[in-house]
Amino acid sequence: MTTKGQKNKQSPNKKLAKLKNALVNYLKCIEENRERFYIEKEQDLDGVGATCPGVYWIETTMPVQKIQQAFLSLRPNSNEKKTRKNAPKGLKLIEQNEEELYIIYLGTHDNISLRFKQHLFNHGGEKTGKLGLQVDQKEFCKYKWCVSFHEIQDYEIRYAVEAGWRSTYGWPVFCLR
Numbered sequence: 001m002t003t004k005g006q007k008n009k010q011s012p013n014k015k016l017a018k019l020k021n022a023l024v025n026y027l028k029c030i031e032e033n034r035e036r037f038y039i040e041k042e043q044d045l046d047g048v049g050a051t052c053p054g055v056y057w058i059e060t061t062m063p064v065q066k067i068q069q070a071f072l073s074l075r076p077n078s079n080e081k082k083t084r085k086n087a088p089k090g091l092k093l094i095e096q097n098e099e100e101l102y103i104i105y106l107g108t109h110d111n112i113s114l115r116f117k118q119h120l121f122n123h124g125g126e127k128t129g130k131l132g133l134q135v136d137q138k139e140f141c142k143y144k145w146c147v148s149f150h151e152i153q154d155y156e157i158r159y160a161v162e163a164g165w166r167s168t169y170g171w172p173v174f175c176l177r
Contacts, residue, residue, distance in 0.1 A: 050112035062143035070139030094170040
């Protein structure tokens with residue numbers, strides 16, 4: 001609201017539009033510069049250098065159904081790994097295109113390397129929210145696995161980037177929320 005004699009300030013909606021545009025440009029920059037690291041065994045993560053906070057991606061050539069079958073074969077007393085059946089309203093799920101790599105998980109954490117180990121090599125307790133795979137086991141070894149990350153120190157910005165990426169590029173099927 002302005003009164004006579006005051007400079008007309010930019011409206012909140014215009015500021016929000018500028019902020020959204022800046023986020024989209026930042027996401028494009030991240031996506032253009034995202035480096036993949038191929039993982040076959042846990043030691044491969046040592047060369048990734050991801051002990052920092054940030055946003056991370058997990059990609060594979062393994063179809064979703066095969067991931068679920070392999071997960072159950074390693075843990076017969078477990079339930080099937082949950083996946084998203086539908087993307088949130090207005091968004092799309094990321095699907096595999098033939099045998100190409102596709103993103104199955106996108107997350108944020110203050111120690112990305114730790115999260116990679118939890119997701120891909122089943123580190124941490126059973127109550128840890130993780131994929132809990134074991135990509136060095138025979139069920140997974142036939143497929144390519146890779147990780148990538150982008151360092152972001154600021155907690156709020158990490159979550160904004162995670163949400164912005166999903167709304168721009170799609171929702172990974174193993175990301176439930």
